[in-house]
Amino acid sequence: MVCVLGVLVLLLLVNGPAPVRTSYPIWWSLAVGHQYSSLASQPILCSSIPGLVPKQLRFCRNYVEIMPSVAQGVKIGIQECQHQFRGRRWNCTTVNDNLAIFGPVLDRATRESAFVHAIASAGVAFAVTRACAEGSATICGCDNRRKGPPGEGWKWGGCSEDVDFGNMVSREFADARENRPDARSAMNRHNNEAGRTSIADHMYLKCKCHGLSGSCEVKTCWWSQPDFRVIGDYMKDKYDSASEMVVEKHRESRGWVETLRPRFTYFKPPTETDLVYYETSPNFCEPNPETGSFGTRDRACNLTSHGIDGCDLLCCGRGHNTRTEARKEKCHCIFHWCCYVSCQECTRIYDVHTCK
Ligand SMILES: *[C@@H]1O[C@H](CO)[C@@H](O)[C@H](O)[C@H]1NC(C)=O
Numbered sequence: 001m002v003c004v005l006g007v008l009v010l011l012l013l014v015n016g017p018a019p020v021r022t023s024y025p026i027w028w029s030l031a032v033g034h035q036y037s038s039l040a041s042q043p044i045l046c047s048s049i050p051g052l053v054p055k056q057l058r059f060c061r062n063y064v065e066i067m068p069s070v071a072q073g074v075k076i077g078i079q080e081c082q083h084q085f086r087g088r089r090w091n092c093t094t095v096n097d098n099l100a101i102f103g104p105v106l107d108r109a110t111r112e113s114a115f116v117h118a119i120a121s122a123g124v125a126f127a128v129t130r131a132c133a134e135g136s137a138t139i140c141g142c143d144n145r146r147k148g149p150p151g152e153g154w155k156w157g158g159c160s161e162d163v164d165f166g167n168m169v170s171r172e173f174a175d176a177r178e179n180r181p182d183a184r185s186a187m188n189r190h191n192n193e194a195g196r197t198s199i200a201d202h203m204y205l206k207c208k209c210h211g212l213s214g215s216c217e218v219k220t221c222w223w224s225q226p227d228f229r230v231i232g233d234y235m236k237d238k239y240d241s242a243s244e245m246v247v248e249k250h251r252e253s254r255g256w257v258e259t260l261r262p263r264f265t266y267f268k269p270p271t272e273t274d275l276v277y278y279e280t281s282p283n284f285c286e287p288n289p290e291t292g293s294f295g296t297r298d299r300a301c302n303l304t305s306h307g308i309d310g311c312d313l314l315c316c317g318r319g320h321n322t323r324t325e326a327r328k329e330k331c332h333c334i335f336h337w338c339c340y341v342s343c344q345e346c347t348r349i350y351d352v353h354t355c356k
């Protein structure tokens, strides 16, 4: 036994840990677990980020000051994914103890994969753009080009967010490994771009009033990114209406190239803001280590909902258990002049339904 272990350790020392193979980026692991928590405290060593291709390594070294925003971007993307999918059979769970943070689920070219790629690449663009506007990096800043004439009752001021820079970072970094001539690479490229485009399409004019006691004598405005929730809601709609594609092989001078073509010609073809996929999702009802499904046993379901979060659909027809749970809550709150609120603590009894 000791001997076998010894050989194993030796092999690891000689070859390094076996590379993790996934159809999605391993560097996303920067966004979870201890790698993320150490970002703020320790200088980033680009060579220690797992799964970078040479182009990404160069990018990391050149732009090391924005790498924390890149990681932050993937994190807000994943958090948004977990919010959007919270009541669904697959709920965007990540595993912390593995570099492949989504397990095998995203190895298939499904709608779920399409969504996660789009929201992660949007997250990176968003977080980098925000960091630049907040002045936390020296190589980027505000966008002073898109000004135009001021409007009625307001003038330009503040810092317009420079989505082009954020998009450039997301494109150069997140898409760097998506240059293979295969179908999955084409799908990832398309969905990454769809995510980024959604930000530029939702920019709005944000204004602030200046003047005596909040009057709006002087108003200054700048271009701002929307709340990331807006992007999440929008991409969730795109998930629901994602376009199913089929893979086509062509022979080109550089060899075989796979491209994607819409499966159904009677639907309108996907635009650059639509999500595309070409493999069907598992139903995620039962645990299956091969597909990465956790199953829905013990998941909390909503008894009154007829949607996917309802007990019928979420539990895949297996039925549910009900127990009561006592929760302490604030109650009988009184506003005291001036200015605080005092509350009592009450215990309320809830019915909790979980899938069998
Ligand atoms: C998401 O699913 C996992 C696996 O079934 C479960 O452990 C977790 O509690 C779920 N999260 C939410 C917010 O429902």
Ligand SMILES: *[C@@H]1O[C@H](CO)[C@@H](O)[C@H](O)[C@H]1NC(C)=O
Residues within 6 Å of the ligand: 302, 303, 304, 305, 306
């Ligand atoms: C359960 O579903 C109903 C109907 O869709 C909804 O009004 C209610 O807020 C849901 N409850 C929870 C706890 O999500």
